[in-house]
Amino acid sequence: MSRVSIEQWRMFVAVVDEGGFAQAGEALFKTQSTISHGIRRIEKSLGKELFELQGRKALLTPLGAALLPQARKLVSQSVALEQRALSHSTAVQQEAAIAVDTLYPESLRHRVVRRCQQKFPALNLRIYETSLSRAAELLEEGKVNLAIASKLPRMTISHFCVRIELVAVCSPAHQLAMKDRLSIESLASYRQLVILDSGIRNQTDSGWLGSVQRLSVDSVHAQVNACRAGLGFAWLPYWAISEDLKCGRLRALPLIDGQVREVSLFAGYHPDFIEDPIVNCLRDRLCRNSDEELR
Secondary structure, eight states: OOSSOHHHHHHHHHHHHHTSHHHHHHHHTOOHHHHHHHHHHHHHHHTSOSEEEETTEEEEOHHHHHHHHHHHHHHHHHHHHHHHHHHHHHHHHOEEEEEEETTSOHHHHHHHHHHHHHHOTTOEEEEEEEOTTHHHHHHHTTSOSEEEESSOOTTSEEEEEEEEEEEEEEOTTSGGGGOSOBOTGGGGGSOEEEEOOOOSSSOOOTTOOOOSOEEEESSHHHHHHHHHTTSOBEEEEHHHHHHHHHHTSSEEOOBTTOSEEEEEEEEEEOGGGTTOHHHHHHHHHHHTTHHHHHO
């Protein structure tokens, strides 16, 4: 039985490719301590060191340099095997799974599903609605064929999908609605509504600006509803609140630093799926003219 797991070899390769333990953790959606522990396990099994630290840099030892080519090949083959098995299942059963960040417009998602079902009538499609790091995790684990997120694993082929505008808003009944001019810093004393990271390995608080209080929910829809109820302010995607702004159900905050932020979403998949007809259909539909359709 092998004393070193493929996942540990994946960490070893990532440290080399990313230039350090912290960077490898970010690329693999793991903590730096997890990466360090994995490398120590390899070195303990081999009885020799793979890296030597010079300042903040982790440099390969002669043994590490000698093992790197084979480690790369092993990691690549393991990913290819998983994806090939999933691709084979997809071809036979016409099944596919995708992970879609909650920021991606629901109306566009429904349109994509309809068009793909027209092209593949027997297609069974599973959709995971995710937030922040979870889409990348599902893609890396081979549980989905394609993922849409702001950040994807390095191994994937990525295509720009859509640019999401986020607007700072609150309910007309909220005390912030009575203010004339607000700075980003002044929002820190008010409760912010944020979306939880649905990731498992390395959760983040993206979008939280340091408010003293926050209310965390699991989707854009829950965030919109909480904002309508006056539970706090939030940065919400324009596609989800355009009607609320028009009818006065929500009000844009008068920020002197700018009311709009942008998040770019990308569609990504493993290279083994580059010729998969279902993945190509999903990718083309998810990315095609998304920016224009949101205007």
